[in-house]
Amino acid sequence: MGMDSRALYSQVAQKVEGLIRSGTLRVGERVPSVRHACKQHGVSVTTVTQAYLLLEDRGLIEARPKSGFFVRPQTSVKALEPKPSRPASATTAVSVGALQSRLFEASLMPGVVPFGGAAPGPELLPTVKLNRILASVCRSAGKRGVGYSMPPGSEALRREIARRSLDGGTNLSPDEIITTSGGTEALALCLRAVTSPGDVVAVESPTYFGLLHIIEELGLKAVEIPMHPQDGMDLEALEAAVQTRCIAACVAVPNFSNPLGSLMPDRNKERLVEMLGRRDIPLIEDDIFGELYFGPRRPRVAQSYDKKGLVMLCGSFSKTLAPGYRVGWVAPGRFRAKIQTLKLTTTLATATLPELAIAEFLANGGYDHYLRSARRLYEAQVTRVSAAIAAVFPSPVKITRPGGGFLIWIELPLSVDALRLDEMALMEKISIAPGPMFSAKQSFRNFIRISCGHPWSDRVERAIGTLGRMVSKLM
Numbered sequence: 001m002g003m004d005s006r007a008l009y010s011q012v013a014q015k016v017e018g019l020i021r022s023g024t025l026r027v028g029e030r031v032p033s034v035r036h037a038c039k040q041h042g043v044s045v046t047t048v049t050q051a052y053l054l055l056e057d058r059g060l061i062e063a064r065p066k067s068g069f070f071v072r073p074q075t076s077v078k079a080l081e082p083k084p085s086r087p088a089s090a091t092t093a094v095s096v097g098a099l100q101s102r103l104f105e106a107s108l109m110p111g112v113v114p115f116g117g118a119a120p121g122p123e124l125l126p127t128v129k130l131n132r133i134l135a136s137v138c139r140s141a142g143k144r145g146v147g148y149s150m151p152p153g154s155e156a157l158r159r160e161i162a163r164r165s166l167d168g169g170t171n172l173s174p175d176e177i178i179t180t181s182g183g184t185e186a187l188a189l190c191l192r193a194v195t196s197p198g199d200v201v202a203v204e205s206p207t208y209f210g211l212l213h214i215i216e217e218l219g220l221k222a223v224e225i226p227m228h229p230q231d232g233m234d235l236e237a238l239e240a241a242v243q244t245r246c247i248a249a250c251v252a253v254p255n256f257s258n259p260l261g262s263l264m265p266d267r268n269k270e271r272l273v274e275m276l277g278r279r280d281i282p283l284i285e286d287d288i289f290g291e292l293y294f295g296p297r298r299p300r301v302a303q304s305y306d307k308k309g310l311v312m313l314c315g316s317f318s319k320t321l322a323p324g325y326r327v328g329w330v331a332p333g334r335f336r337a338k339i340q341t342l343k344l345t346t347t348l349a350t351a352t353l354p355e356l357a358i359a360e361f362l363a364n365g366g367y368d369h370y371l372r373s374a375r376r377l378y379e380a381q382v383t384r385v386s387a388a389i390a391a392v393f394p395s396p397v398k399i400t401r402p403g404g405g406f407l408i409w410i411e412l413p414l415s416v417d418a419l420r421l422d423e424m425a426l427m428e429k430i431s432i433a434p435g436p437m438f439s440a441k442q443s444f445r446n447f448i449r450i451s452c453g454h455p456w457s458d459r460v461e462r463a464i465g466t467l468g469r470m471v472s473k474l475m
Helices: 003-022 034-041 045-057 097-107 127-146 155-168 182-194 209-217 235-244 266-278 333-346 352-364 367-392 418-427 458-474
Strands: 061-064 068-071 178-180 200-205 221-228 247-252 283-286 311-316 328-331 407-411 447-451
Touching: 003 034, 003 045, 034 045, 045 061, 045 068, 097 209, 127 352, 155 328, 155 352, 178 182, 178 333, 182 209, 182 247, 182 283, 182 311, 182 328, 182 333, 200 209, 200 235, 209 221, 221 235, 235 247, 235 266, 247 266, 266 283, 311 333, 367 407, 367 458, 418 447, 418 458
Parallel strands: 200 221, 200 247, 247 283, 283 311
Antiparallel strands: 061 068, 178 328, 311 328, 407 447
């Protein structure tokens, strides 16, 4: 290859690198195709290919089979992970409702930077295609579209959920599934089916505050089980709890827990199901983030190891397609009849048209294609936000490294009060989720959860810098 050829592809590489460094091409975005770049720069296919290979060698872009080249995250996360949690083993009443209400009120503020909520940004969802499908369903459904979708719900949607269950290592039939008004209703129905006021429920610590709020409203008590940031629930601690207490149910998020993003190893999932099964304790498994994995394959659900019908598997499309459609589902095993009765006496039916639209999207709308893109984007977002926080927050700061989803859990210096930080942040129109929300005892006073579910922007970058300065003031 002559000197001129080398100079030419180096010039092309330099121009593309400039677009990446300036933020014109952002992490996770596809760079122009080879043929399109040929037209842009007036060079040959060979020249562009050599330029892209050079950028790949520099770690700026990566090739993805049958998809092209994409911008790679350019920074590594220089922060340790938090240590495993160590909640007190005492059973406790739950009181998180006021904190949850404050977070939801913050989400309604105009112009707020939404680090606090665990909903994906609408810019990242397939809104145009989903709206088109919904409009088509409205026209074709006729009278069926305005009628009740009585439990167990849309057969078309249940059939698609059952088909997808094979990816998680289980084999559900449509008749085993009941649709719900979002994942939160699925969890609430499961708890109502197997508990009575005053009963004790084993929960992860930290755990999703919405679950704690349900437990609070149902008059239940919680025993908090320690969590490892990578492997999830501490099964030794759970074993000790079920041996010394009368536990009515266990609620777990084995795949990408909220807020840690931990992924329970398959051997632990099997042991979890077997341990609870020996004592006939129902396991309520929340798999809401299971489709948003960063690795090569979808992780198995714990329900795939169930032989007694004691695992109640819950899912939702709120994190992948449309939070506002409020479509979730549950495969409740031996508790199906009870769940169906409770559904009838609670919300009666799940909204018909959103069910039908999601069923059509799953069948013919390119759901898997969309998910592949979403996973890459969320992984890049998590990396970029984590790196920015590690760079500007004062030491010591510790950040989880989730294997899926779009949430990170941050341990701040001990002197920092997350509730005070939350108040200060809201004054600057920045929403965060303070750690005490994720504990029945309102522990984790120096922790916060940050959502990476919105596109990177100058506004997001400025907000992270503002939070870093606030943390420094609170030290």
